[in-house]
Amino acid sequence: MTMAITDSQVATLRAHLAGNFDEYQRLWADLARPGAKGGYPTLIAAAFFEAADRRFTKGGGTDTDVIAFVGSARSRFDEKGDEIDPHAAEVLIRAVLGDVTETDLDDDTVITTQLTLLTALVLDEQFSGEQLDKFMAEARKLADEWTD
Amino acid sequence: MGIDRRSTGSNANTENIENTENKPATERRPPPPPDRPGEEGFPSRADSRRGAAAANSKPETAPPAQETAGEQNDASLETGSDKPAASRSAQSSESSDENSVTDKPTGAESGPPNKTERADVSTAEGLRSAETATSESTHTDSGMRQAKNAGPEAEGSRDASGGSASFEGKPQITDKPETTAPTREQKLPETSDVPHRPADRKAAEAPLPERDQPGGTEAPPTGRHDTASRTMEASGGTTAAQPEGRSTSERTGEHGGAMAVEKPNDKPDPAAVVAKSPLQLTVDGKPLREVLDPVGAAAWSNEIGDELSDPADRAGDRVANTKDDNAEKDRKSRAEAFRGAFRRDSEKVADKAGKGADRLQDILTRRPPPGHQEARTGPDVAPAPHQGLDTGSAITTALVTGALIGEGIRFFHRRLKEQKGT
Known part of the structure; x- marks a missing residue:
């Protein structure tokens, strides 16, 4: 069942990307209601697509850039070395660039990798509050298109 | 001369030319210049008219030989019959008309020719011009048949130029017309202005015969050739066919511009038509040629492009600036592909995303505080x-x-006491 993207979902994801973890925990608790989380994975996927498109389409999308970014993300967010699948991460980025259209990755791997890479991308962009709002607006717009 | 042709056929024509060629140079009379008509020794138009009228007024003077020879008695033969040489020419089927004509000056050597002789000469001149043209056009034995079949242009050409050539007694002229020779305009009208005989008048007044009529003669539709041809027909000459009415002047352009004006099938000069054409294509008031090939175009041919009338006007730039449009289309396409492959939306996936966020937040909260690193x-x-x-x-x-020396001394002193005590 496809749900529309809500303001709460956008605010929740924004709080996570802005580093407002307390705010995130509060908003996430609000999403615990039944049906309130619907559409949230779509918003994460849209935000990941928007961030990866900005990073690799406009700033260079060679294989070296993709591999380097995936390595950097793993060094920062994969302490054990098994929490981020490098193949899945590269496949997702290549899919944003249009090189991959099909995949056999499971849902947990896809959503976990998307959220991890999205967090790394936004941290690298070092958005200001206004820029982050604009980014979230575009991500929500894309998510709305996907959910229509 | 019509008698000769009819009696001898085409062979007579050839012989006539040969006889003309064999004439001595002394018998040849130079053609009268066009600007000196009526000069001594040359018949003028008035003389020829008077001679023709005199010839028509006394047909009974024609010898019986001419009457029996054929119906094509002309003034030259009639008046020429008075001369012995002319009579012999008329009576002999082998003789040529050239002989009869050229004999006249011979007979008139004692004095200038009288008017009748001049008329004879002028009348016969026109007839000879046509006759000789016919004979020249038929250098073969075909005679009249080839004269008819030779085509209107050849006949017409030789009709005008060849006539004067035969008069001069220069057979070479038939192949190479001289510009100094009198034109048809000066000769033929003299014989055609006044029909000499009733038959001539009828022929002149009668409507133009159609081509390929049973009479075997073809007349041009218009022009002085028409009159000359009819005259020659009526006077017994077998006229060369001129179905198209084209003359020598039409082909060669050497024998008088007046004839060229009267050409019925005169083809217009393209250059003249363009010059006289009222239709002129203009662009903004300028001729089209100046617009397409302006004068001095090479001076600014090294310039590149045209100046913009309004530099701020960017109309049309969007046509060339399709990069952004293509990029937008490409982005949408990639987004749709990504959504179909990696959009996973469910409560379970949302919960997994929540857990992943918690893990990331734990990692982010344990990150070392920013500061300077120790360095040796x-x-x-x-x-x-x-x-x-x-x-x-x-x-x-x-x-x-x-200390070492004191301990050494104590050691040796103790050993000495032990040896003294034992």
């Missing part, structure tokens, strides 16, 4: 001291040495 400022191994003996070391050495 000196060398890892200290350098060896190179200083000399100091006071402390000397005292220490002295104390140690004194």
Whole structure:
């Protein structure tokens, strides 16, 4: 069942990307209601697509850039070395660039990798509050298109 | 001459030319210049008219030989019959008309020719011109058949130029017309202005015969050739066919511009038509040629492009600036593909995303605080001291040495007491 993207979902994801973890925990608790989380994975996927498109389409999308970014993300967010699948991460980025259209990755791997890479991308962009709002607006717009 | 042709056929024509060629040069009379008509020795138009009228007024003077020879009695033969040479020419089927004509000056050597003789000459001149043209156009034995079949242009050409040639007695002229020769305009009208005989008048007044009529003669539709041809027909000459009415002047352009004006099938000069054409294509009031090939175009041919009338006007730039449009389309396409492959939306996936966020937040909260990293400022191994003996070391050495000496003395003293005690 496809749900529309809500303001709460956008605010929740924004709080996570802005580093407002307390705010995130509060908003996430609000999403615990039944049906309130619907559409949230779509918003994460849209935000990941928007961030990866900005990073690799406009700033260079060679294989070296993709591999380097995936390595950097793993060094920062994969302490054990098994929490981020490098193949899945590269496949997702290549899919944003249009090189991959099909995949056999499971849902947990896809959503976990998307959220991890999205967090790394936004941290690298070092958005200001206004820029982050604009980014979230575009991500929500894309998510709305996907959910229509 | 019509008699000769009819009696001898085409062979007579050939013989006529040969006879003309064999004539001595003294018998040849130069053609009358066009600007000196009626000069002594040359018949003028008025003389020819008077001669023709006189000839028509006394047809009974024609010898019986001419009457029996054929119906094509002309004034030259009639008047020429008075001359012995002309009579012999008329009576002899082998003789040529050239002989009869050229004999006239011979007979008139004692004095200038009278008017009748001039008329004879002028009348016969026109007839000879047509006759000779016919004979010249038929250098073969075909005679009249070839004259008819030779085509209108050839016949018409030789009709005008060849006539004067035969008069001059220069057979070469038939192949190479001279510009100094009198034109048809000067000759033929003299014979055609006044029909000599009733038959001539009928022929002149009668409507133009159609081509390929049973009479075997074809007349041009218009022009003075028409009159001349009819005259020749009526006078017994077998006229060369001129179905198209084209003349020598039409082909060669050497024999009078007046004839060229009267050409019925005169083809217009393209250049003249363009020059006289009222239709002129203009662009903004300028002729089209100046627009397409402007004068001085090479001076600014090294310039590149045209100046914009309004530099701020960017209309049309969007046509060339399709990069952004293509990029947008490409982005949407990629987004749709990504959504179809990696959009996973469910409560379970949302919960998994929540857990992943918690893990990331734990990692992010344990990150070291920002600060400067420790860095060694000196060398890892200290350098060896190179200083000399100091006071402390000397005292220490002295104390140690004194202690060792005192213990040695005590040791030996104790050994000595033991040896004395035992």
